[in-house]
Amino acid sequence: MTNRVRRTMPLLPISIVxxxxxxxxxxxxxYEEHKLISPARTxxxxxxxxxxxxxxxxExxxxxxxxxxxxxxxxLYDLKETPENEKAEPKSLSDAELRKLLHEELKHQARPFEKGGFRQGDLSRFFN
Amino acid sequence: MTNRVRRTMPLLPISIVxxxxxxxxxxxxxYEEHKLISPARTxxxxxxxxxxxxxxxxExxxxxxxxxxxxxxxxLYDLKETPENEKAEPKSLSDAELRKLLHEELKHQARPFEKGGFRQGDLSRFFN
DNA sequence: ATTCACATGTTAGAAAACTTAACATTTCGT
DNA sequence: ACGAAATGTTAAGTTTTCTAACATGTGAAT
Known part of the structure; x- marks a missing residue:
């Protein structure tokens, strides 16, 4: 009676999002321009x-x-999507760059991962 | 992690539907013109x-x-939405009209209700 | 076989929503 | 103060959706 939406199905126009x-x-x-999302196109x-x-x-x-x-x-997303493989060979940034990047950002207050799992989106606000 | 969409929330443009x-x-x-649905409007x-x-x-x-x-x-929808109240006073059609209507249609092959509950929509095709 | 009503197709013109691109503004770290 | 990152704003063009009108197919009744 109450099913789960196929969450990968492109359904929503930008106005709704x-x-x-x-x-x-x-x-x-x-954010799309920076490859953080890749919405489908009509x-x-x-x-x-x-x-x-x-x-x-x-998120x-x-x-x-x-x-x-x-x-x-x-x-962070790139790391998430790499299960436990070759941690060497950062895709495009050098080790130094990566270290600097994460250091610079994380000294702020961010915690890259929640202990016990990745942080989840909060779409549940709109669900019941 | 996998929630249920609030099914009354207007999310989808007509193209997706x-x-x-x-x-x-x-x-x-x-069907909207005939009051079978009443989608929201932007x-x-x-x-x-x-x-x-x-x-x-x-459905x-x-x-x-x-x-x-x-x-x-x-x-059928009007009947569904009337739990078990005043079956008298059909909203706009007379008893005779209603009887004729259902009779005319149902003699075809339709069964108005499934035994054991109302027929459900088949949105589950798109769910997982 | 006509006729009629219902459901749907098709088209036209207008309005809304979305697109990319460019330039402006704000904020923050150096 | 300067430069970079994130976001705002605007403009011009395209896609999507809208309503309304008229056309077509099909089955039922005459």
Missing amino acids: MQLTELTARQIRY EGNKRMFSLNDVDALL IKDYLDQGLNMAGIKK | MQLTELTARQIRY EGNKRMFSLNDVDALL IKDYLDQGLNMAGIKK
Whole structure:
């Protein structure tokens, strides 16, 4: 009777995502520009977002509140998506760059991971 | 981690609903015209559909396949929404009209109710 | 076989929503 | 004070959606 949405299905136009996330269109596009999200496109080139996208945006918002910048958030995502493989060979940034980046950002107040699992988006606000 | 969408929240533009239901825009608007659904509107007057709306549309589609017409489906919905109250005083149709209507339609092949509960929409196709 | 009503298709014109791109503003760290 | 990062704002163009009107297909009744 009450099922779960297929969270990867592109369903939502940007206007709705703006409401759900309280982000501006500018912000959402900016985060896409920086590869933090990759919403689908209609044939006419309009962005269509999945619930996962919304979750990601809420997470991004949270990280930004914590003082992270685009590069830092991107790096966290890259690390997440790399299960436990070759930690060597950072995809594009040098070790030094990465260390500096994380150091610079994290000295603020951010904690990259919650102990016991990754931080989750807060889409649950809109669920029941 | 995997929540349930608030199914009354208007999230979906008509293009997506068309995909989810395999109905044309014309059909969807026609069913609204006949009060079978009442999707929300944006400030700019664009229809925005909830998951409940999608469920309803799938149900409508099914009833149409079974030979029901707009009036018949509407009547079924009106009956559903009337828990067990004053069965007298049909909202707008006379008893005779109602009887004729249901009779005409149901002699076809439709069964108004499934034994053991009302027929449910088939949105679960899109869920996991 | 017509006719009629219902459901749907099709089209046109207007308005809303979304797009990219450019430039402006704010904020923060050096 | 300066520079970079994030966001605001605006403009011009395209896509999507809207309503309304008219057309078509189909089944039921005459």
